[in-house]
Amino acid sequence: MQFETSSLIPVLPELYLLALACTVLLVDLFLKQEQRIISYGIAQIGLLLAVGVTLATGGNEPQVVFDGSVIRDRMGDVLKISIYLISAGAFLYAKDYLRDRGLFKGEFYVLGLFAVLGMTIMISANSFLSVYLGLELLALSLYALVAFDRNSRIGSEAAMKYFVLGALASGMLLYGISMIYGATGSIEFQAVAQALSEKGANDMVLVFGLVFLVVGIGFKFGAVPFHMWVPDVYQGAPTAVTLFIGSTPKIAAFALAMRLLVDGMGGLHGDWQGMLVILAVLSMVVGNIFAIAQYNIKRMLAYSTISHVGFLLLGILAGTSEGYSAAMFYAIVYAITAIGAFGIVIMLSRNGFEAEDLHDYKGLHERSPWFAAMMLLLMFSMAGVPPTVGFFAKLVVLQAVISIDMVWLALVAVFFSIIGAFYYLRIIKLMYFDKPQDETALTAGIDARILMSVNGLSMLLLGMFPAGLLSLCAAAIGG
Amino acid sequence: MFADLPILSLTIWLPIIGGILVLASGNHAANASRWTALVIALLTFIVSLPLWSSFDSSTAQMQFVERGSWISQLNIEYYLGVDGISMPLIILTTFISVFVIIAGWEVIQYKPASYMASFLIMEGVMVGVFSALDAMLFYVFWEAMLIPMFLIIGIWGGPNRVYATIKFFLYTFFGSVFMLIALIYMYFQSGSFDILAFHDLKLSLNEQILIFVAFLMAFAVKVPMWPVHTWLPDAHVEAPTGGSVILAAIMLKIGGYGFLRFSLPITPDASQHLDWLVITLSLIAVVYIGFVALVQQDMKKLIAYSSIAHMGFVTLGFFIVFMIAANPEATGGALLGVEGGMVQMISHGFISAAMFLCVGVLYDRMHSRQIADYGGVVHSMPIFAGLMVFFAMANAGLPGTSGFVGEFMVILASFRADFWFAFLAATTLIIGAAYTLWMVKRVVFGPVANDKVAALEDISNREFFILGSMAIAVLLLGLWPAPLIEVMDASIVDLLKHIAVSKL
Numbered sequence: 001m002q003f004e005t006s007s008l009i010p011v012l013p014e015l016y017l018l019a020l021a022c023t024v025l026l027v028d029l030f031l032k033q034e035q036r037i038i039s040y041g042i043a044q045i046g047l048l049l050a051v052g053v054t055l056a057t058g059g060n061e062p063q064v065v066f067d068g069s070v071i072r073d074r075m076g077d078v079l080k081i082s083i084y085l086i087s088a089g090a091f092l093y094a095k096d097y098l099r100d101r102g103l104f105k106g107e108f109y110v111l112g113l114f115a116v117l118g119m120t121i122m123i124s125a126n127s128f129l130s131v132y133l134g135l136e137l138l139a140l141s142l143y144a145l146v147a148f149d150r151n152s153r154i155g156s157e158a159a160m161k162y163f164v165l166g167a168l169a170s171g172m173l174l175y176g177i178s179m180i181y182g183a184t185g186s187i188e189f190q191a192v193a194q195a196l197s198e199k200g201a202n203d204m205v206l207v208f209g210l211v212f213l214v215v216g217i218g219f220k221f222g223a224v225p226f227h228m229w230v231p232d233v234y235q236g237a238p239t240a241v242t243l244f245i246g247s248t249p250k251i252a253a254f255a256l257a258m259r260l261l262v263d264g265m266g267g268l269h270g271d272w273q274g275m276l277v278i279l280a281v282l283s284m285v286v287g288n289i290f291a292i293a294q295y296n297i298k299r300m301l302a303y304s305t306i307s308h309v310g311f312l313l314l315g316i317l318a319g320t321s322e323g324y325s326a327a328m329f330y331a332i333v334y335a336i337t338a339i340g341a342f343g344i345v346i347m348l349s350r351n352g353f354e355a356e357d358l359h360d361y362k363g364l365h366e367r368s369p370w371f372a373a374m375m376l377l378l379m380f381s382m383a384g385v386p387p388t389v390g391f392f393a394k395l396v397v398l399q400a401v402i403s404i405d406m407v408w409l410a411l412v413a414v415f416f417s418i419i420g421a422f423y424y425l426r427i428i429k430l431m432y433f434d435k436p437q438d439e440t441a442l443t444a445g446i447d448a449r450i451l452m453s454v455n456g457l458s459m460l461l462l463g464m465f466p467a468g469l470l471s472l473c474a475a476a477i478g479g
Numbered sequence: 480m481f482a483d484l485p486i487l488s489l490t491i492w493l494p495i496i497g498g499i500l501v502l503a504s505g506n507h508a509a510n511a512s513r514w515t516a517l518v519i520a521l522l523t524f525i526v527s528l529p530l531w532s533s534f535d536s537s538t539a540q541m542q543f544v545e546r547g548s549w550i551s552q553l554n555i556e557y558y559l560g561v562d563g564i565s566m567p568l569i570i571l572t573t574f575i576s577v578f579v580i581i582a583g584w585e586v587i588q589y590k591p592a593s594y595m596a597s598f599l600i601m602e603g604v605m606v607g608v609f610s611a612l613d614a615m616l617f618y619v620f621w622e623a624m625l626i627p628m629f630l631i632i633g634i635w636g637g638p639n640r641v642y643a644t645i646k647f648f649l650y651t652f653f654g655s656v657f658m659l660i661a662l663i664y665m666y667f668q669s670g671s672f673d674i675l676a677f678h679d680l681k682l683s684l685n686e687q688i689l690i691f692v693a694f695l696m697a698f699a700v701k702v703p704m705w706p707v708h709t710w711l712p713d714a715h716v717e718a719p720t721g722g723s724v725i726l727a728a729i730m731l732k733i734g735g736y737g738f739l740r741f742s743l744p745i746t747p748d749a750s751q752h753l754d755w756l757v758i759t760l761s762l763i764a765v766v767y768i769g770f771v772a773l774v775q776q777d778m779k780k781l782i783a784y785s786s787i788a789h790m791g792f793v794t795l796g797f798f799i800v801f802m803i804a805a806n807p808e809a810t811g812g813a814l815l816g817v818e819g820g821m822v823q824m825i826s827h828g829f830i831s832a833a834m835f836l837c838v839g840v841l842y843d844r845m846h847s848r849q850i851a852d853y854g855g856v857v858h859s860m861p862i863f864a865g866l867m868v869f870f871a872m873a874n875a876g877l878p879g880t881s882g883f884v885g886e887f888m889v890i891l892a893s894f895r896a897d898f899w900f901a902f903l904a905a906t907t908l909i910i911g912a913a914y915t916l917w918m919v920k921r922v923v924f925g926p927v928a929n930d931k932v933a934a935l936e937d938i939s940n941r942e943f944f945i946l947g948s949m950a951i952a953v954l955l956l957g958l959w960p961a962p963l964i965e966v967m968d969a970s971i972v973d974l975l976k977h978i979a980v981s982k983l
Contacts, residue, residue: 365634380626385652386619395615395663396553402663410663414656421652425629425645433633433641470552 007065010072013054013080014120020046021113028106036104040095043109047088047116051081064126068188071126071263075328078476079123079255082332083248086339087116090247092451093343094240096444100351103149103238111148112244115141119252125259128177128187135173135220138252139166142245146237158236165229169219176212179205180265189264196267210268213260214275220253221309224282231294234302235356239349242298243342246305247335250312254331257316258324269319276317281412283310288420296356300423301341304382307420308334314413315397323400325473326393332469333381333393333462340378340455347371347444347452361427363436371442371449372431374456381459383424384417389462396470485545487559490527490573491607494519498599501592509591513584516595520577523602527573530566536966539563539973541612541675549616554671558613563970564739564821565609567963568732571828572609574952575728576602578945579721582836585941586720586843587635594635598721601627605725608733614662614672618655624730625651628722636717643710643717650710654700661693665745678744681982687749694742695757701734702794705763708787715783716848720839723779727786727831732824735793739817739974743797747978750798757798762903764791769910773917778838778848781918782831785874788907789827789886795904796820796889802896804979812895817971818964819888825963826873826881826956833870833949837863840942841922844935850921854928859935864923866938866946871919873953875912881956 008015020043028039054077062073091112098104118138125131143166147159181187183205184195196206215226222230234242261272287307294300312334315327348355348364355361364372381390394417401410444452462469497519501512535542541560549557561569579598587594604627607620625648632644666672669680682690700707711731715723743750750757765788772784797820800813840863841856842848857864873880876887886907893901927933938946956963 385626386622391619391622392550395659398660399553399663399666402660403667407660407664410660411657414660418649418653418656422645422649425648428629429633429641429645432630433644467550467552470550474552 009057010063010065011070011124012057013050014117014124016053017050017113017117017120020050021110021117024106024113025110028110031106033104036106039106039109040091040104043113044088044091046113047084047091050084054080054084064190068190069127069130070124072124074478075258075476076123076255078472079251079328079332080120082335083116083119083123083251086248086251086335087112087244089339089343089451089455090240090244093243093339093346093448096448097238097240097346097349101149101238103240108145108148108240111141111145115145115244116248119248119255122252122259123255126189126263128181128189128260128264131256131259132170132174132177135256136170138249139170142249145241145244146233148241149238152236152238154236155238158233161236162229162233165219169216169226172212172219173216176209176216179209179212183209189259192264193266196265206268207271210265210271211275213265214272214279217253217257217260218279220256221250221313222306223279223309223313224286224306227283227286227306230306231299231302234305235296235298239298239342239346239354239356243339243346246301246342247339250305250309250338251331251335254312254316254327257313261316262324273317273319276313277409280310280313280317281409283307283313284413284416288416288423291420291423294423295358297345297358297361297427298342298356300358301338304420304423305338307416308382311394311397311413311417314401314409318400318404318406320400320403321477322396322403322474325470325477326396326400328477329470329473330393330397332473333389336455336458336462337378337381337390340374340452340459341382343448343452343455344371344375344378347442347448350440350443358426358430359437361430362434362438364431366436367439368442371452371456374452375431376428377456377459379424379427381463383421385421387463388459389466390459392463392466392470484529486526486529487543487561487606487610488545490523490530490569491559491603491610493526493603494523494576494599494606495603497523498596498603501599502596504592506590506592509588512592512595513580516580516592516599517577519599520573520580520602524573524577527569527606530561531570531966534561534563534566534966536563537969539969542566544612549613553615554666555615556613556672557616558673559610559616560612561610563967564974565736567821567825567966568609568729568736569606571732571825572602572605572729575724575828575832578832578836578948579724581941581945582724582839583719583721586839589635594631594719594721597627597631598725601631601725605729605733609736612674614665614674614677616672617674618659618662621733622652622655624733628726628730631722631725632714632718635719635722638717639713640717643713646710647714650700650707654697654707657693658697661690665690674740677741678977680745682746684748684752684983687746687982688752691742691746691749691753694737694746695753698734698737698742699760701737702731702790703734703787704757704760704791704794705768705787706760708764708768711787712780712783715786715835716777716779720835720842723783723835723839724832727782727835728828731786731790732828735790735797735820735824738794738797739821743978744974746982748981748983750978751801754798754801757794758802758900761791761795761798762900764788765795765907766903766910769907769914772914773910775914776850778841778850778918778922779835780848781850781914782834782838782874785834785911785914786827786831788911789823789831789874792823792886792889792904792907793820793827795900796823796885796892799889799893799896799900800975800978803892806895812892813975814971815888816892817975818967819885819892821885821967821971822881822888822956822960822963823885826885826953829949829952829956830870830873830880830882833946833953834874836942836945836949837867837870840938840946845931850918852928853922853932854925855932856923856935858927859933860937862943863938863946866950867923868919869950870946870953871915873957875915876908879954879957881953881960883957884960
């Protein structure tokens with residue numbers, strides 16, 4: 001392999017993130033606890049600069065470097081930039097929460113940045129090996145983050161569960177990869193796709209391998225029946241971590257599915273379409289119905305995530321470029337909505353009190369009309385009620401499904417979204433129609449308040465003017 | 480002179496933006512926000528008047544058209560326009576909204592600014608529903624309407640408001656998502672979301688039937704038709720007076736409007752195929768729901784059921800046309816049916832609003848809606864009693880009031896289809912009179928029931944102004960309905976021509 005310095009330019013965002021994470025790690029060593037804000041500042045400014053780095057080094061044409069291991073394309077750039085921005089938002093919401101609980105440590109940002117790095121590697125992966133590397137880097141950082149509060153038993157339990165199940169899923173994924181490697185003789189996506197088109201789609205080993213790939217993807221998404229970790233991890237992890245896990249990794253999981261299934265196994269579309277239909281329908285059924293029974297808002301949002309994953313999968317399984325850009329739009333919109341919803345959970349919590357019970361939301365309308373209104377927008381967006389952006393996310397996905405003549409699937413999807421509307425309405429009911437039990441004023445800092453306002457209003461603004469983000473997604477997929 | 484102004488956009492966005500401003504001003508300066516809300520509502524009404532005065536009633540073309548790209552990737556346009564069917568409904572909306580604001584003036588003490596703002600936003604969104612000519616724009620307005628109503632019932636409603644408002648939301652949401660699927664499906668058939676393009680879209684009978692059923696689910700819930708009407712009595716009973724007025728006077732009309740704008744012209748063959756279904760449901764609403772209304776103990780519930788029965792006339796008038804068309808001797812009967820339905824919608828808008836306002840007047844004083852708690856109100860509130868009796872007569876379809884015109888036209892049209900339909904529909908003249916007048920008799924007349932009734936004060940100037948205006952509207956429309964019919968004539972003739980041509 002001939003090394004050329006110019007091949008480093010497409011991977012500059014990853015290199016930059018690595019350097020950033022290491023800088024935070026090193027600088028943090030020399031900081032006293034009251035100076036910890038510096039680590040936070042470096043991480044935040046670094047993430048914002050990462051946007052610039054990605055924009056500056058990106059080109060319009062896809063570039064494949066490092067012997068086909070890494071790809072740099074527009075879809076990757078759009079996904080990476082949204083991950084940087086949403087992660088920065090997550091860090092901002094998390095700051096006060098961590099400080100109040102004595103968790104304000106540099107490691108949080110180091111692990112978070114490594115997770116972001118893992119996601120970007122997954123996004124730029126062009127071979128099974130680099131996908132797996134990125135996936136593991138992300139997963140290991142998240143396991144550690146879930147157990148970030150050492151004294152929390154429930155947190156350690158959740159991390160353990162996540163680790164065991166995650167390791168199992170990684171094993172499955174590797175097993176599938178090995179079979180595909182055996183059948184095609186390559187781990188690079190283009191070569192695999194090439195081999196598929198030559199061998200035809202009837203190779204038993206390939207389909208067998210594909211099943212394991214789908215299992216791995218299903219686990220990362222938290223799609224039913226591979227969802228069992230989601231509620232426990234969401235509930236067990238400190239809310240600041242849940243916020244992070246619940247948002248950007250969904251965008252990364254979308255990229256994972258796109259790289260593996262579309263770039264690599266595109267020739268087997270007929271096979272994985274059927275598998276994804278099952279995952280999608282089960283996710284919508286289980287997610288929406290189980291969410292009704294939850295009294296812990298983090299658990300409820302976990303099941304709600306599962307149902308949204310079902311919707312997102314609908315876009316991917318359509319197998320058209322409209323479908324992919326619809327799923328991408330859905331993933332980004334969902335991530336923005338999710339950090340907002342968890343952001344409210346964080347804002348209502350304070351030292352020694354976690355606003356995890358649904359009853360804690362009673363009468364929020366009286367305690368803080370503005371943030372109740374923001375939560376209202378976020379909940380209506382999750383329920384998919386216009387004029388919020390959640391409606392358009394569902395609309396484009398439904399369009400993709402109907403365009404391939406699977407109207408029945410669209411009917412199933414909307415039917416379960418009616419059921420889903422109930423538990424979002426219940427939050428609004430608690431906030432607006434009930435009297436407050438707890439009159440304490442909100443203690444959130446001004447930065448979190450501003451971000452929450454932007455976050456909530458973005459639901460409305462993106463809903464009134466979704467054209468920009470939609471065209472960005474369409475251009476990224478290159479349809 | 481008004482042709483250059485975007486009147487429809489103004490009518491939609493003035494109250495919405497005004498509502499947001501009132502909301503933002505907070506609940507501290509209650510009086511200021513009340514006056515601001517009133518000024519905005521009045522301005523909106525004035526802005527909407529050119530729709531009537533500059534309306535060209537000789538054509539069925541869409542007028543006051545505004546068209547621009549909204550979401551180009553999805554081919555969704557910001558496309559507004561009105562014809563003779565939607566224009567009267569828009570005027571009704573802006574008219575009623577003014578009175579809803581006044582009706583909540585002193586009554587609403589809890590968060591008055593938010594209350595006024597909700598109704599203003601609601602007004603703009605409803606005008607949007609009536610004027611949207613892009614299916615997705617229509618759907619966005621249609622669903623967005625749920626949010627303020629959900630909050631109005633939930634925040635300012637009665638003791639069982641949570642149950643009522645969630646039921647209301649889920650019922651309507653349930654109906655409309657299937658419509659969404661139908662709209663997307665037609666988008667792929669026609670290549671755009673233009674409703675007028677849907678009208679000319681060729682569809683097989685099977686497709687038409689499925690689309691028709693999807694639309695029926697959406698509109699039947701909204702109208703509401705038996706058996707999906709059960710959300711309405713709950714919502715009405717729990718809603719504050721203003722909420723009941725908007726629900727009965729305008730939101731129900733959106734269902735009827737949907738039949739005329741979507742079901743009939745897009746799926747004419749399926750409508751003909753399944754007209755027996757809608758006619759049966761309508762007659763059940765007229766007769767059975769009429770009897771249900773008779774036994775109600777709660778005044779609001781009684782009026783709610785009477786609304787369902789009256790809306791049965793609307794759907795009956797709309798769907799009787801196919802049977803009339805099949806009868807070679809009946810010329811012009813179809814036009815009578817649809818126009819009767821339309822007149823009934825407008826008239827019911829005024830009468831039901833007035834009835835709910837009357838109950839509101841009593842409730843504000845006695846905090847009870849039970850008929851049994853009243854009796855002999857006429858002794859302490861003579862002016863009010865006169866007005867209430869007048870509205871009750873109109874509700875029962877007394878000739879000379881607007882309630883008579885629509886019902887009479889629909890019954891006449893039904894005669895040309897089938898005698899028994901007309902017979903069943905005409906029973907409402909008896910049942911309707913029975914439940915309304917019996918309620919009035921128990922509430923208004925008789926000996927004074929208790930001390931509380933004896934101590935009642937007659938209506939204030941504000942209340943007199945509201946009810947008096949409504950009475951004038953009811954009377955005017957009853958004595959001289961010609962202008963209204965004239966305005967909608969060309970559009971309805973065109974609609975009937977359109978649905979007479981099979982799409983197969």
